[in-house]
Amino acid sequence: MSGLLEGKIAIVTGGSKGIGYGIAERFTNEGAKVIICSRNESELSEAASKLSCESYQLDVSDSKGIKSMTEWFSKEHEKLDILVNNAGLIRPGSITDTTEEDWDLQINVNLKGPFLMSNNFLPLMNNGSSILNISSTVGLRSMRGAVAYCASKAGVVNLTKAMALDLAGKIRVNCICPAVVDTPMVAERVSKGNVSRKMLERVQPIGRMGRPEEIAAMALHLCGPEAEWTTGSIITVDGGQTAA
16 A cells, blocks of 8 residues: 555544445555544444544434544544545435435434534534535435435435535545445345345446445545645545436
8 A cells, every 4th residue: 555644644434344444444554543433333433443543432413422433533643634424324215205204314313414514524624624424315316215315315415515615625525426435335225125135236227236435435535645735625435327
């Protein structure tokens, strides 16, 4: 590795598995001091042990919990250099069968979470720092049967643009929109019979799902020194899905 993030401090939400773990692993290998967050204590502890990094149990939809984390962070560390808002979840459902509870859960975690994390940690970030939001291709083009998820991820796209304008010249804010990535979230959907692996592979013209490390490679670029003139960008890493 090239040490592109040597001396940097990064927080990655949803960092115990999937895309978040892949990003945390790549950032660690590039020299960053990484703190991963997750609601699941056992998964968090196991991931932190594998990565030899710090961890903080956190529900990103809980404003009080985030305030507690900022207080802890300010005592334990210097200024924050990179914030990756990756934590997210999906509860499939159409407009006719999505419950209010499922709507609130997805909006609170997927959209309110990045807002709360950014809003609370911005006072602790250095000028020249970077915020990276993880959305989805369904934030750009919808699909059937996931009305709340699509709405939440579309919100993340425009949140990114608005934040980038607010913070221009101080902190860069960008967004990655992955297509289907082979993660535990996908495995759970397949195991429940909601969808087949073959179908999930076919929705990308390349003919396969993405890998967490492929999203991590783009995350490294956007948060690293080679993207200092990049802000407000919405980048698809999707095997050609949005080109179809």
